[in-house]
Amino acid sequence: MDEKILVTRSSIPPYEEYIEAIKPLWETYWLTNMGKYYRELETELKTYLDVPQISLMVNGHMALELAIQAMDFPEGAEVITTPFTFISTTHAIVRNRLKPVFCDVKRSDGTIDETKIEGLITENTVAILPVHVYGNVCNIKEIQKIADEYHLKVIYDAAHAFGLKYKDKGIGSYGDASIFSFHATKVFNTIEGGAVTFSEPALYDKLYDLKNFGIHGEELVVSVGANAKMNEFAAVMGLCNLKHIDTAIEERRLRYERYQELLKDVPGIYFFADKQGVKKNYGYFPILVGEDCARTRDELYDRLKERKIYARKYFYPLTSDQICFENKYKNIDLRNARQLSKEVLVLPLYEGLEMEQIERICDLVS
Numbered sequence: 001m002d003e004k005i006l007v008t009r010s011s012i013p014p015y016e017e018y019i020e021a022i023k024p025l026w027e028t029y030w031l032t033n034m035g036k037y038y039r040e041l042e043t044e045l046k047t048y049l050d051v052p053q054i055s056l057m058v059n060g061h062m063a064l065e066l067a068i069q070a071m072d073f074p075e076g077a078e079v080i081t082t083p084f085t086f087i088s089t090t091h092a093i094v095r096n097r098l099k100p101v102f103c104d105v106k107r108s109d110g111t112i113d114e115t116k117i118e119g120l121i122t123e124n125t126v127a128i129l130p131v132h133v134y135g136n137v138c139n140i141k142e143i144q145k146i147a148d149e150y151h152l153k154v155i156y157d158a159a160h161a162f163g164l165k166y167k168d169k170g171i172g173s174y175g176d177a178s179i180f181s182f183h184a185t186k187v188f189n190t191i192e193g194g195a196v197t198f199s200e201p202a203l204y205d206k207l208y209d210l211k212n213f214g215i216h217g218e219e220l221v222v223s224v225g226a227n228a229k230m231n232e233f234a235a236v237m238g239l240c241n242l243k244h245i246d247t248a249i250e251e252r253r254l255r256y257e258r259y260q261e262l263l264k265d266v267p268g269i270y271f272f273a274d275k276q277g278v279k280k281n282y283g284y285f286p287i288l289v290g291e292d293c294a295r296t297r298d299e300l301y302d303r304l305k306e307r308k309i310y311a312r313k314y315f316y317p318l319t320s321d322q323i324c325f326e327n328k329y330k331n332i333d334l335r336n337a338r339q340l341s342k343e344v345l346v347l348p349l350y351e352g353l354e355m356e357q358i359e360r361i362c363d364l365v366s
Contacts (some may be wrong), residue, residue, distance in 0.1 A: 013240035037235035050170030050195040060181025060194035062228040081333040083320035090319040127153040132161040172197030190238035201313035251351035252282035262362040268293025
């Protein structure tokens with residue numbers, strides 16, 4: 001079979017729906033700079049995500065980079081984070097001239113090991129930056145308890161956690177801030193896009209200045225900022241996709257559960273543990289390939305790829321072990337994270353994936 005099966009496929013609304021929605025842009029010529037659709041999407045997402053405040057960005061990385069910058073941490077300060085994440089998480093810290101301090105993760109769900117955070121805190125620590133990896137929710141209660149005791153900020157990377165609720169609250173309402181990615185590969189996308197959610201109202205103006213050059217009028221620039229605004233075409237895509245998001249998540253759930261059903265009894269194939277009280281978004285289907293599996297993770301990856309099925313070693317290598325850091329963090333004890341990075345394989349999952357394709361993938365895995 002010549003058909004490629006990619007690890008994901010972008011969710012897009014019906015063609016006619018999007019074309020009809022963008023027609024007014026040819027009348028107004030307002031294509032960017034916080035226009036009508038940007039403001040509509042910001043309002044609708046605030047409600048859907050169940051968060052106190054939200055600021056839209058051009059992408060998830062800039063959302064994180066500017067969220068960190070908005071906290072006004074001193075140069076060289078330390079941020080405790082996880083290496084089991086996409087490289088953006090680490091880059092956002094480093095590009096703010098801060099020092100990432102890597103904490104190991106839990107094998108049960110891949111999130112930061114909250115029992116190891118306190119031992120990494122020094123007089124230079126200013127924040128904790130955990131990741132809700134694959135939508136697996138961090139131990140929010142314990143992380144906040146540590147942050148309160150040591151007067152630290154908590155910024156969650158929630159790029160994988162769109163629409164999640166924990167204990168009936170939007171996941172983006174926890175901590176001092178959370179960031180979301182609306183990249184084309186995510187459960188919800190605006191083609192490219194992202195957002196910062198937060199509770200402190202003053203942060204909205206700060207983020208506005210940071211993403212719009214600090215401009216307050218034709219002749220007034222009050223602070224130094226970047227250009228991280230979401231444009232109107234992206235905002236319209238977001239508004240269209242938001243109309244279909246609940247259906248998309250339900251379709252993902254059906255496929256997620258089919259995978260589980262077919263793979264649950266396969267020797268050497270394991271799943272991450274579910275957390276109680278979480279409303280999931282079924283954004284990813286990661287499996288763990290144990291030593292008792294008939295094939296290694298890399299052998300399974302190659303076996304699928306030979307048949308044009310493109311799973312991902314997500315995340316391998318760890319961000320701490322990437323060549324751009326020149327082995328600076330190679331000797332840190334991250335045994336769980338390094339082991340998971342050798343075991344995890346994310347299988348294709350999206351709402352258009354056929355059940356027969358899932359069955360074929362599972363036959364190859366087993």
